[in-house]
Amino acid sequence: MSELIFKLSHHGRCATAQIPRHVAQKTTIPSHLLRNDEPLLPEVSELQVVRHFTKLSRANFSIDTQFYPLGSCTMKYNPRGIHQLAMLEGFLNHHPFSLPINSQGYLSCAYELQEILKAVTGMRGVSLTPMAGAQGEFAGVAMIRAYHHARSDLTRTEILVPDAAHGTNPATAAQCGFEVREIPTDKEGNVDLDSLRKVVGPKTAGIMLTNPSTLGVFEQNIEEIASIVHEAGGLLYYDGANLNAILGKVRPGDMGFDVMHINLHKTFATPHGGGGPGGGPVAVSERLVPFLPMPIVAKKEETYYWLTGKECPQTIGRLSAFMGNAGIILRAYMYARMLGKEGMERVAEFATLNANYLLAKLKAAGFTAAYANRRASHEFIITLKIEAKELQITALDVAKRLLDYDFHAPTMYFPLLVPECLLIEPTETESKEVLDAFADALICIVQEAKIKPDLVRTAPHTLSVRRLDEVKAARELDLVYKEK
Amino acid sequence: MNSVPKFLQYSKTHEWVRRDEDVLTIGITDHAQTMLGDLVYVELPEIEANLESGQECAVVESVKAAADIYAPVSGEVVEINEALFETPQLINEDPYGKGWLFKVRPYDNDTPHLLNSEQYLKQVASEAH
Amino acid sequence: MPFIPHSANDIKEMLATIDVTSIEQLFEEIPAHLRVKNMPAIPESLTEMELGRLMRSRAEQDSGLLCFIGAGAYEHHIPAAVWHIAGRGEFMTAYTPYQAEASQGTLQLLYEYQTMMASLMALDISNASMYDGATALAEAILMAVRLNRKNKSNRILLPSCVHPFYREVVKTIVTQQGIELVDVPFDEKTGRLSIETLEKMTHEEIAALVIPQPNFLGMLEEVDTLTDWVHAKKALAIAVVNPMAMALLKAPGQWGHAGADIACGEGQPLGVPLSSGGPYYGFLCCKKELARQLPGRVVGRTVDLEGKQGFVLTMQAREQHIRRAKATSNICTNQGLLVAASTIYMSLMGPHGLRQIALISHQNAELLQKKLTAIKGVELVFEGPYFHEFVIRVPRSVEFVLHQLAKSKMQGGFDLSKAYPHLGECLLVCVTETKTAEDIDKFVTALASVLSCEDHSRDKTEKTEHVRTYL
Structure with a gap:
């Protein structure tokens, strides 16, 4: 592993070509407002910087270098052409407060993306401003609250969340000031309808659902759930994390959902960037349109302009300092244009084909599917419960050993309902050969666990570091480097 | 098998209670600490805080899990185990001794809702299914 | 099919492994009446070359402006x-x-x-x-x-x-x-x-x-x-x-x-x-x-x-x-x-470089402020030290001024009259290390010329419904 960049530092060294020349050191700023020490930034040459960070990049797995079947994250190919075009000078140097007459290029792209998202979701209004899925959820739940309040319906204090949901769902509901009520899942992976009927009522503000769920199966009772919740006066939130599974096949608006977010970094292939940026636009049905977060792009004749709280007084407000992750919105727009209508339908088809194929191969090799009676969506779960018992290896061990085979590990230990699970999402952009090789690797690892279990238990062996001590990290928090 | 001492009382939520005259010492059971794994952080109630039985009053965290601690009885907090702030692993190493969490002076000496060791063992066994 | 690698033969083999006859069969758990019929709003697909042509024309519309807006987003040189x-x-x-x-x-x-x-x-x-x-x-x-x-x-x-x-x-x-x-x-x-x-x-x-x-x-x-x-x-x-x-x-x-x-x-x-x-x-x-x-x-x-x-x-x-x-x-x-x-960026700049950039931005701002407030009718609104942004009051509608400046490819600053109406016609102007002495002079000349323009009646008519800033 590389040294910390601070260890390369030499006092007085700098990237000379980057520093402005001829700067007078005297200033009119009063001295009590000035800093009189130096922050701990490295003093290094430009070459040292380039070499250090290039080396660091090589210690990462990424879509560009490895198969990355991280369940629920939709790690598909991020087209290079799109990235290059998003870096055009007119987009890159464009100030967010430029006048609309100087912003028609960007505004037209954003406007058209709003229209495309309405079409693929079956919704009536879209706001692009939320900067990530979790912020989209926040916007959605805040709109549900605003909707009830606007009707003077102030008793709705609860949001229902299935136990299989992403952690962001309950966290968001709580952040919006709601009480969270969990709904159990039945043994086939659907929401337990009897439990749902028991908890809905005059306190229900809404329910948050992912469909296909995080269990990798389509919620078959969706229409019944919608009618139970709607009859009780609640609204339905669609968590778009798994939209890739149904893009062009079925639309949340048609399933009865009132509000949803779309993860642009998943379904629309914008780069994940090592944990961000993302994009989480929200789409809503007719009755929630007045509450959308601002700003929104509107069009009059051939001119595009911003709608703000002035025109939309019931809006829940602003969610970002400017208008969201514009660069991500641009990339998603370009991806949608490259796919076009036909391409968009193919996304769900091939994501589903790949998932079901890989599942079929693994089942044939003796792995246990968590929901064996169900069709997989774009992802599926295998449980290593039996292997854990018979061979004393855990899902964690298998995941770490996969890294040695040059595959990124699937999502582990989520959803919490399934013990020793791996949630696998291959995405549509992977070829059959890659899926075959991945299946072979898993089969090999189980063989290894039988013959040389320690090899698996102490994996990885081939990366820049061995298994890391997370307990030490948490107990002895070392979050910043300090010079001795 | 995790130990469940006979001389302690237990709550359904995996706290143990030891009675010393008019003060109760509270901790989490060996079973609970095993399930959580290596503990890395503990949050304890304030001294003099008034707890209602069943109230969430402390948190223990491992790397991959967090658990709320519920007050097994109503009462006033009279002492907390400050050693845990620096060395939360005491709970893993000695859950019924050095790993105690806090002490309470109960409002009521009657604690019929608490379990004895046999009842607690049964409950743990039933949760395993 | 953009970004999908499957050949016809791959598809056939994969379906056989799953033991289904068509991809369609994989969606059998979705109720048939919920299935999408048509999405007319979505255009035909584009190749990378076609997309490039489209995006270059869009980017062109927003480019080539000399920027004196800050207001929370700042132009600096990026190595x-x-x-x-x-x-x-x-x-x-x-x-x-x-x-x-x-x-x-x-x-x-x-x-x-x-x-x-x-x-x-x-x-x-x-x-x-x-x-x-x-x-x-x-x-x-x-x-x-x-x-x-x-x-x-x-x-x-x-x-x-x-x-x-x-x-x-x-x-x-x-x-x-x-x-x-x-x-x-x-x-x-x-x-x-x-x-x-x-x-x-x-x-x-x-x-x-x-x-x-x-x-x-x-x-x-x-x-x-x-x-x-x-x-x-x-x-x-x-x-x-x-x-x-x-x-x-x-x-x-x-x-x-x-x-x-x-x-x-x-x-x-x-x-x-x-x-x-x-x-x-x-x-x-x-x-x-x-x-x-x-x-x-x-x-x-x-x-x-x-x-x-x-x-x-x-x-x-x-x-x-x-x-x-x-x-x-x-x-x-x-x-x-x-x-x-x-x-x-911080590694390239180091403590010295970062301080130099902050310092030169501040000095450029002082230079521009002195030149702008020398224009008749332009006044500095607040007394006291500032960093690289300052507020000036102009004798005409800020909205008008900004639109006039835009005609000469100049972005004159952030219009404060909406967020802080009690301040009057005020403009928040920013300068960083990216502006040369010539850029600064160009801006000063452009503003002076906009303000000396005779026809005050145009202030009102220039405002159209959709040409507005954020607020």
């Missing part, structure tokens, strides 16, 4: 190395470092970022970043309220000289939880906060005061006095600052006797392009005693099985995927890619 390296696939197409051993690049970079940012703020710790400056402020406020549980105050003093959109975002986010935001007006003469005004706001207990440096109007606040004042009220000091300025100005951890408790702001000035307002990243730093309430991803240094240094995500048990409804925040993103760019 080529920054995005050449941040744009490497290994950084750009990785995800959150869940598998630490396969993500040491991102993790070590984040640890280095945390070190640099905490040090720039003169505070103990930093998280791995938030969405942007506005949401970082909202999270800082939520943090302060959680920390203040004891005296149970939910009141936050949020001065009107904090970015107006930050205030709107904060309102959207924190009022869901019943937090009370108290507006504190700034002094009309100095454009800054005054202790007298603050004293009037404290008839009830407060949880925190937000202190901007520089404030939205570009002015430098008396941060020591403000920090000591809020600490005397037993409440927290939340700094919202321009990180570039902190290489030159006293940093939050150095304010007053005890230092600000939390510092946040927009990381964009450090190597992130303007790009229509995002993606940027928010930074959030605090004193180490507050670590447990710090939301978002945090990276820690540890060792591997063999005792070798390595990095992991840590303090995860306070996050949404474990704590669910009880998490400190619902956030799971850090703006990893932007943080990568910023870390590379």
